[in-house]
Amino acid sequence: MPPNTQADALRGTIDLLVLKTLLAGPLHGWGIGERIQQISRGVLDVNQGSLYPALQRLEHRGAIQSDWGVSENNRRARYYRLTPAGRRALGAETESWRRFAAAVETVLLAP
Amino acid sequence: MSLFAGVGARLRSLFRGGDAESRMDEEFHFHVDMQTEKYVSRGLSRAEARRRALLDFGGVERHREAMRDAHRPRFLSELAQDARFTARALRHNRAFAVTAVLIVSLGVGATTALFSLANALLFRELPVAAPDELYGVQEVRSGGASIGMEGRRVPYSRYVAYREASEDLFTGLAAHAFQTVSLRTDGAAAPVQAALTSGNYFRVLGLRPSAGRFYAEDDEPSVVLSHRYWQQQFDGDPAVVGRPVHVDGKTYTIAGVAPSGFDGTVVALALGVWVPFRAHMATDSIASDSWVGMFGRVRQGAAIPSAEARLSTIGTRLPPDLEQSTVERTYLARMGGVPDLLRPRIGGFVGMLVAAGFLVLLIGAANIAAMLLARAVARRREVALRLALGAGRGRLVRQLLTESTVLFLLGGIGGIGLAYIVTGFLSRVRLPGVPVAIEAPPDLRVLGFALGIAGLTGLAFGLAPALHAVRLELAGALKGGGGASGDGTGRMRGRSLFVGAQIAFAMLLLITAGLFVRGLQRGLALDPGFRADGVTVGTINLEPHRIGEEEGRVLQEELLRRVRALPGVSAASLARVALLTGDSHSNDVSTIAPDSVRLTSSYNIVDTAYLGMMGIDLVAGRGFGPGDTRGAPPVVIINETLARRLWPGRNPLGMRLRRGQEYEVVGIARDGRYVDLGEERREFMFFSAAQHYAPVMTLHVRTRAADPRLIESIREELRAVQPDVALEFAMPLPRMIGFPLLPLRLAAGLIGAFGVLGLVLAAAGVYGVMSYQVAQRAREFGIRIALGARPADVAGLVLRRGVTLSLGGALAGAALGVAVTRLLSGMLFGLNPLDPVTFGTVGGALAAVAVLASWVPARRALRVDPTVSLRSE
Numbered sequence: 008m009p010p011n012t013q014a015d016a017l018r019g020t021i022d023l024l025v026l027k028t029l030l031a032g033p034l035h036g037w038g039i040g041e042r043i044q045q046i047s048r049g050v051l052d053v054n055q056g057s058l059y060p061a062l063q064r065l066e067h068r069g070a071i072q073s074d075w076g077v078s079e080n081n082r083r084a085r086y087y088r089l090t091p092a093g094r095r096a097l098g099a100e101t102e103s104w105r106r107f108a109a110a111v112e113t114v115l116l117a118p
Numbered sequence: 119m120s121l122f123a124g125v126g127a128r129l130r131s132l133f134r135g136g137d138a139e140s141r142m143d144e145e146f147h148f149h150v151d152m153q154t155e156k157y158v159s160r161g162l163s164r165a166e167a168r169r170r171a172l173l174d175f176g177g178v179e180r181h182r183e184a185m186r187d188a189h190r191p192r193f194l195s196e197l198a199q200d201a202r203f204t205a206r207a208l209r210h211n212r213a214f215a216v217t218a219v220l221i222v223s224l225g226v227g228a229t230t231a232l233f234s235l236a237n238a239l240l241f242r243e244l245p246v247a248a249p250d251e252l253y254g255v256q257e258v259r260s261g262g263a264s265i266g267m268e269g270r271r272v273p274y275s276r277y278v279a280y281r282e283a284s285e286d287l288f289t290g291l292a293a294h295a296f297q298t299v300s301l302r303t304d305g306a307a308a309p310v311q312a313a314l315t316s317g318n319y320f321r322v323l324g325l326r327p328s329a330g331r332f333y334a335e336d337d338e339p340s341v342v343l344s345h346r347y348w349q350q351q352f353d354g355d356p357a358v359v360g361r362p363v364h365v366d367g368k369t370y371t372i373a374g375v376a377p378s379g380f381d382g383t384v385v386a387l388a389l390g391v392w393v394p395f396r397a398h399m400a401t402d403s404i405a406s407d408s409w410v411g412m413f414g415r416v417r418q419g420a421a422i423p424s425a426e427a428r429l430s431t432i433g434t435r436l437p438p439d440l441e442q443s444t445v446e447r448t449y450l451a452r453m454g455g456v457p458d459l460l461r462p463r464i465g466g467f468v469g470m471l472v473a474a475g476f477l478v479l480l481i482g483a484a485n486i487a488a489m490l491l492a493r494a495v496a497r498r499r500e501v502a503l504r505l506a507l508g509a510g511r512g513r514l515v516r517q518l519l520t521e522s523t524v525l526f527l528l529g530g531i532g533g534i535g536l537a538y539i540v541t542g543f544l545s546r547v548r549l550p551g552v553p554v555a556i557e558a559p560p561d562l563r564v565l566g567f568a569l570g571i572a573g574l575t576g577l578a579f580g581l582a583p584a585l586h587a588v589r590l591e592l593a594g595a596l597k598g599g600g601g602a603s604g605d606g607t608g609r610m611r612g613r614s615l616f617v618g619a620q621i622a623f624a625m626l627l628l629i630t631a632g633l634f635v636r637g638l639q640r641g642l643a644l645d646p647g648f649r650a651d652g653v654t655v656g657t658i659n660l661e662p663h664r665i666g667e668e669e670g671r672v673l674q675e676e677l678l679r680r681v682r683a684l685p686g687v688s689a690a691s692l693a694r695v696a697l698l699t700g701d702s703h704s705n706d707v708s709t710i711a712p713d714s715v716r717l718t719s720s721y722n723i724v725d726t727a728y729l730g731m732m733g734i735d736l737v738a739g740r741g742f743g744p745g746d747t748r749g750a751p752p753v754v755i756i757n758e759t760l761a762r763r764l765w766p767g768r769n770p771l772g773m774r775l776r777r778g779q780e781y782e783v784v785g786i787a788r789d790g791r792y793v794d795l796g797e798e799r800r801e802f803m804f805f806s807a808a809q810h811y812a813p814v815m816t817l818h819v820r821t822r823a824a825d826p827r828l829i830e831s832i833r834e835e836l837r838a839v840q841p842d843v844a845l846e847f848a849m850p851l852p853r854m855i856g857f858p859l860l861p862l863r864l865a866a867g868l869i870g871a872f873g874v875l876g877l878v879l880a881a882a883g884v885y886g887v888m889s890y891q892v893a894q895r896a897r898e899f900g901i902r903i904a905l906g907a908r909p910a911d912v913a914g915l916v917l918r919r920g921v922t923l924s925l926g927g928a929l930a931g932a933a934l935g936v937a938v939t940r941l942l943s944g945m946l947f948g949l950n951p952l953d954p955v956t957f958g959t960v961g962g963a964l965a966a967v968a969v970l971a972s973w974v975p976a977r978r979a980l981r982v983d984p985t986v987s988l989r990s991e
Contacts, residue, residue: 035145036145036148036149037149054176055175059142059146078152082151083144084145085145
């Protein structure tokens with residue numbers, strides 16, 4: 008199998024990370040990857056192989072919208088921004104992630 | 119709102135693939151550039167930075183594929199993937215693929231060719247303008263009706279009355295009557311199948327001539343040729359338009375040629391020429407003697423039920439035209455295909471043939487399913503690996519289903535090709551002396567049918583193997599153990615089921631074919647009560663020639679004298695009809711009061727030589743003699759059944775019966791068969807031709823030896839007597855009697871061939887499943903032999919298994935046979951549809967084939983060497 012097992016592991020959470028990142032404002036694909044890496048202090052390295060399909064997926068779900076914009080270095084870039092539906096989805100997914108993480112924590116803490 | 123946005127994006131991505139691709143490219147470039155800038159800002163050289171950025175990004179093509187998948191509906195992308203996978207899998211297994219496609223082609227081809235026939239006979243519309251507006255007008259009467267290929271017929275005058283009263287319902291109401299006419303251009307008159315029609319016939323049909331024009335209401339006498347006849351007789355020469363032809367002794371002009379493909383309104387009855395009633399009949403005498411079928415083009419927006427109600431009112435209000443006949447109602451029947459009244463019988467018959475073809479397809483499909491199951495075993499590891507790597511079972515099933523469906527669809531395409539060949543062949547079949555042509559080229563409906571049955575059987579028969587393939591235990595399968603684990607026996611049961619079904623279907627086909635063969639034998643062995651061998655017949659119709667009785671009698675006598683003088687002819691006579699050819703006439707007869715018995719009896723009008731020549735025995739009394747002339751007292755010869763019915767327990771000789779006038783019974787003929795071979799005890803009587811002139815007579819000629827030139831010689835004699843009269847339906851009498859048996863022969867031959875094909879496929883199935891078993895159980899057999907079992911015991915084990923399997927299938931087939939063959943009882947000349955000889959013979963043959971097919975694998979079991987088989991794992 009191709010070496011994207013790590014990407015597969017991330018697939019469930021990458022949507023959540025993208026949505027959360029876009030909450031701060033519109034951003035292009037590269038920027039989203041960079042931002043996630045920065046904020047997680049380099050722990051989460053988002054593979055392009057999962058980032059762009061995730062963006063497509065979210066756009067199809069109507070959670071985000073994209074438009075051409077001008078980047079910080081004056082180039083045409085595709086900017087993604089959260090839709091109201093995306094905002095709601097973020098809330099729901101954050102909630103379910105917290106529950107999941109708490110559950111895993113509980114299991115790990117069990118004697 | 120967001121929902122619609124999502125849908126919109128989806129649609130855009132589907133329809134504007136190009137945009138999406140370029141957007142992807144631009145986005146990827148941007149990404150790599152940004153990453154390069156980042157590395158440059160960290161101090162790398164530009165070249166190195168770019169190299170690292172590209173390395174980070176990975177294969178562009180892979181990302182693209184992933185993105186395409188994300189924005190194409192998943193189902194479609196997976197389907198494309200499955201198709202690619204299938205193509206690869208089939209390329210790897212070419213032998214299997216070719217065998218499977220061939221088997222499906224055979225099955226689909228057989229079914230489709232027969233469905234093509236059914237389509238032509240039952241469903242196809244006439245090649246005319248707006249065929250759905252055309253309806254046959256059918257007047258239902260009780261107590262005396264005239265029914266023909268035109269449908270229910272009415273006298274011409276009645277048609278005119280209908281036409282005048284229904285002008286608001288139809289844009290045109292036409293009449294037609296099928297008839298054989300004598301057509302002469304230069305040399306001899308030849309019989310041609312014709313339709314006599316009303317003047318508006320072609321206008322109502324909405325046709326365009328391919329040459330010249332059509333005749334209209336008040337034309338001078340003119341005819342229209344069919345395109346086929348024009349090609350055959352005149353080589354498609356456009357100069358024939360305007361030339362004179364003689365039809366039944368009268369001169370007409372050829373007005374034009376009908377469009378190619380239009381052979382008349384009834385399928386398989388190919389017309390050569392259309393003649394207007396008005397010109398064909400002596401002026402104004404139309405009303406009395408011609409019975410016609412009616413059809414009309416309904417006005418747009420006319421509702422059929424209310425039109426039928428109106429027509430029924432018209433019909434019942436018209437004055438009655440026959441004694442004893444009352445009009446019940448009038449209905450509309452759609453045109454095209456076989457006549458409305460024959461539809462149920464013909465539909466049932468061709469339906470049976472289509473079903474037989476479909477059974478062959480099912481038997482073949484079962485073989486393929488068994489092969490797919492065997493392949494599923496071979497692919498256990500591949501499937502297990504893919505399952506372990508996270509492929510969904512549903513996805514895998516779909517992939518395997520795609521494979522079987524593709525196989526079947528390829529077979530379906532092959533089958534369509536086969537059907538084209540078969541129907542092309544069918545259209546060239548001509549029965550000598552009969553104007554029948556079956557044009558049944560596959561049309562869109564037929565193509566849809568072929569792909570439909572191919573696809574559906576592919577899905578149905580691919581499902582079980584696909585489900586089996588993914589239902590396995592990962593650990594065991596991955597380790598490579600191919601042994602007899604739990605799912606192995608399950609798969610075995612699946613294959614046994616398929617093989618059992620194959621045997622059952624083959625059995626059903628063979629039983630049906632066997633019944634037809636036995637029915638045919640029985641029909642041929644029936645004693646018709648006369649000797650048809652060595653007799654040739656031909657009909658001479660003087661009716662349309664306006665030849666009166668005196669002249670007609672002279673003509674008939676002169677012809678008889680000349681034919682008797684031909685070399686090789688031992689006897690010749692004239693009779694109104696040839697027996698057992700389906701032609702029949704009947705009348706009401708009664709005894710004289712006071713104890714009057716009244717019933718309907720069929721009859722023939724024969725000359726003095728007929729009974730002796732045909733070998734019809736008299737059990738009492740005398741035949742017709744020279745004394746039974748026109749002036750002498752009327753006499754009749756009746757058969758035993760009629761005698762028994764009219765005067766039970768009394769001597770009928772010298773009794774008098776009434777049929778219009780009174781007749782004296784002078785002879786009793788031994789019972790025979792008269793109208794159709796399957797009948798039992800029909801009442802029959804013979805009248806004297808000398809006392810009853812008939813303008814239509816059938817010439818019977820007995821020769822000492824078969825003479826291929828006989829019919830031509832008779833034609834020459836007829837030409838010498840009267841050049842305008844043609845000899846119609848001329849052929850050896852046995853052949854004519856054989857026509858009603860044609861469907862039976864066709865069914866026996868076709869279903870028999872299907873049965874044998876099915877049997878071969880089923881035998882291959884038994885062989886396959888038994889061989890597999892022997893291979894699977896080699897270890898077990900090794901142990902048994904090592905523990906002291908004799909080889910014969912082991913072989914017996916295999917054989918028993920094979921025979922049990924076949925027996926189960928055969929029993930199921932017999933049960934099916936019992937249920938289905940009941941429907942055939944009307945066609946078998948009284949043969950019991952549960953005929954033990956047929957069931958026994960077919961069962962025996964099947965058992966023999968099944969034993970043979972398991973014997974070979976059983977012998978292989980005999981040769982199992984325990985030292986080898988036990989060590990092999």
